[in-house]
Amino acid sequence: MANSATLTTDSKQTWGGGKSPFSVSYGKLMMWIFLLSDAFTFSSLLVAYGFVRFTFTGSLPNTVVKPFAHLSHNFVEEMQKAGLFVTERWPSPELVFNHFPFLHGIHLPLMFVSLMTFILIFSSVTMVLAVEAGHRMAKKEVENYMILTIIGGAAFLGCQAWEWTNFITEGASLSSNPFGPTAFAALFFIVTGFHGTHVLSGVILNIVIYLNVVNGTYEKRGHYEMVEKVGLYWHFVDLVWVFVFTFFYLI
Amino acid sequence: MDHIEHLEHTESPANMKSQIWRTFWVLLALTLVDIVLYFVLLSSHSIAKNILFVFLGIVKAFYIVSVFMHMKFERKFLVWIIIAPMIFVCFLIWLALTEAGYTFGMRLF
Structure with a gap:
């Protein structure tokens, strides 16, 4: 907190050197630039998804199963016979992602992925609370919030592993898809996989930061800015999930 | 310290x-x-x-x-450095979805 921003209207003073014209440290500015490039990468992947989806005939309205209805064990074959899962037609995400742990055989579209969304939003909140505690140099609080963030991230990864296992068990892969066009499964694995890799690296970074907090590294340094920088990355991962959730599951 | x-x-x-x-x-x-x-x-x-x-x-x-x-x-300058390039994403979306319309037509006929 030693040197907070002093608002300068004089441009000579702003660009005269010796201080950041953006009033942020070098590391934080570079984190923003990295996140911008990462936003481009995710945008390209999501735009690719939009492109491929637009080249297929839209899904048929589902008149076969209602939410909370029981699913037969050969649900996928039935849908294929009903013409809802055919290679020429984009499948309705509602009929593909409809499972929930411990509630096997019940049609629950969107429920599991909503739970994943809540987990990620909540871990974002604990992260920003850790940053806030860092500003007050409250070491113990930063530790606690970091632990909660790490747990949230790990829980999200566990959920994603469960979702992938389900999808793979039903026969989906990068080169096959019983629900419809192969590109549907391929794009699902690539985009959620790339996002999941980000969550995994975020969790690892959070663990590193947590250990540094425990060891008192930032206490000695005089500020907890590393928590902020990793926090930026963590919120970005949450931000990307908002759009993955929208394009892959809601629409 | x-x-x-x-x-x-x-x-x-x-x-x-x-x-x-x-x-x-x-x-x-x-x-x-x-x-x-x-x-x-x-x-x-x-x-x-x-x-x-x-x-x-x-x-x-x-x-x-x-x-x-x-x-x-944050300073307005930093905000615009990050937000302004997003215009390219908007362009990409417009481009991709327009082209997808033609590809869809080719798939049908």
């Missing part, structure tokens, strides 16, 4: 904690709105529905970036 570094940053407001929790409730509410709309509009497939969900996504993104990522309190 032997290696205290010089650090430049923009200050957070005093009520940061309450802003964080308010943002959390907004995000939670928006997600619940998403879920409710999803079930209400389950059997309809329309462009308007897609635009509605994308709009809600952008609102959520706005809250995450402005409060959680602290962008609301």
